[in-house]
Amino acid sequence: MHRYALTIEYDGSPFHGWQVQNNITTVQGVIFEAIKKFDVNCKNFIGAGRTDAGVHAIGQVAHVDLATKHDCETVRRAINYYLSKYPISILSAATVDEEFHARFSAKKRHYTYKIFSRKTDLTFERTQYWHVRHILNISNMEFAANYLIGKHDFSTFRSSICQASSPVKTIDTINIQSEKIRDGIVYQLNFSARSFLHHQVRSIVGCLEKVGCGKWAPEKTQEILLSKDRSKCAALAPSKGLYLTKIEY
Template sequence: MPSYALLVEYDGAAFYGWQRQAAGPSVQQALEEAASRLNGGVVPLATASGRTDSGVHAEGQVVLMTLSADLPPERLRAALDFHTRPHRIAIRAAALAREGWSPRFSALRRHYRYRILARRAKPALEEGRVWHVPLPVDHEAMHAAAQLLLGRHDFSAYRAASCQADSPLRTLDRLDVLRQGEEIHLLASARSFLHHQVRNFVGTLYEVGLGRQPIGWPREVLDGRDRQLAGQTAPPQGLCFLRVDFPEPIDWRA
């Protein structure tokens, strides 16, 4: 049976995250149920390169799925894109996956973006896509503080209490804070992240952006390895899974 790689975009607002769970609908469930219509009614397993939380969006989630139907990737993409309706899920592209390839374990680097809308007026068009803060934010101070977190560290201070990772050690390759008009964007890249790590970065750096804490404070929090010393966990709607890097390019067909 052929295995396919899928490039998936979704609005996480209506889902309880990527992974199937009893609490409510998930992206995995919606995608697997859509694929069952092409798989003789059998629900296949969909494996993702990253498990996004409830309310978190994705532009370039990569998914592996094995089906009994032997379809050209472009036909599979179109069929799955149709059957995922009315969910806000788009199958952007598909490709045949080579044997042994895994979207999770073959990944070299994952990239996320967090958006803060820093203005007094609430969002209208971007509601559910940004964290709205009605206060001025110093993105340059946030960026300077973020650079002190790069490299390989014990990120216990920035992991969720419910994090199931075996080790808090991670290598952070990028943590940039940029201004785009009224928005502040935080761009994070690493091979893998701990549960809530990016959102905890944002909540902690936000304190620096407001001038409540000095630039060196997030690094002090890191070295303290105590989650209670860090800032709040930023809300999920501002976070988006952007893309994944693999050792070899994927022959995407749209």
């Protein structure tokens, strides 16, 4: 078998998440079916991040084993040909050795969460952002985010169905940017870590939005972190604002 690493971009709106499931349209399932049309004996199609329903990616990475060796451009073009009716694009394909594993070889994952603040409803971007109608205080959000950087027990920010063996994770960076656009402001919250718990980023964003709009003091983020109590967390931020942007190896 010949192993290839694929860099993948997709709009998660029409899919029930990344991971293949019976009788449900998922990103992994659709891509694997496309690969099988190109190489019927392919095996082991595995992604670096298992994004939820509605979550997007501009830098997902997956590996696959093909029975026949091809040049990388042929692999990329062939898979994209069979994906043409879906909002998915294989950006690149590269040969890797058999020890490479898209998920377990990853050294760092990067996610971006996008919030669009404006008084009127969104049109083109309604499935690409979390829409709010109020201005957010970035300084207060950054103050709150600093409590979460580093190694902590993130039980408060962990889904009840999370399969990770431990709630302890290390967040390397959280930074927040803003840009004025078409009568509104787009906020980008950027996260990096070796790995994340299920719903961790969206849980954190939900809390930082509370701080940004003035409903919570920044210090409350530290309070709920130390509580290790999921019920203290703010409501989960919508999946449509989350993007898997890059995997580092």
